[in-house]
Amino acid sequence: DTGVSQDPRHKITKRGQNVTFRCDPISEHNRLYWYRQTLGQGPEFLTYFQNEAQLEKSRLLSDRFSAERPKGSFSTLEIQRTEQGDSAMYLCASSLEISTPETQYFGPGTRLLVL
């Protein structure tokens, strides 16, 4: 399978704990995006990387959230001191910058439940 993969698929944690999610993009894609989706809503943009550089962050990305893409391949999204409001599906997408038009391809998501 050469699509976008995410790990874990599900995560249950207690309020106040830290969690980390991983995303592996399609191998030749140089752009990687993180989105969050809550019930009844469409995905909401959090941040994106072009290669290893984090180029844009949403105001939704509070200081408890940090994302990295150290070698321009996989990415991690960490949430510190989780809150119940962080419960959501976290989606990763990747794209190839030079493609015209640019289309983002999504992974299966990580569903987070904060108790």
Add this chain to the structure above:
Amino acid sequence: DQQVKQNSPSLSVQEGRISILNCDYTNSMFDYFLWYKKYPAEGPTFLISISSIKDKNEDGRFTVFLNKSAKHLSLHIVPSQPGDSAVYFCAASGEGGSQGNLIFGKGTKLSVKP
């Protein structure tokens, strides 16, 4: 303020008939529009897209129409099949289709009945 709106939360269609899903947007700078299909517990799957320089794009059973003056696009599925039952999201982007993020609508749940 929602920039991309899907005003119908749900749509029910008989198998074999046409499904029409609608989407409105407010930002005239959007120049690339996409439709994604999402099954429960899965990520969105790319379906079809259209650039703002076109008014129609067709791929098999799926056709997207864009009316720039009305800031409206629609996805037509014909004939509809039970496997098309899913949530459909409309998304938009700007700056020549190469920018940081997609703006999504809230989705329309399509049910195709046998």
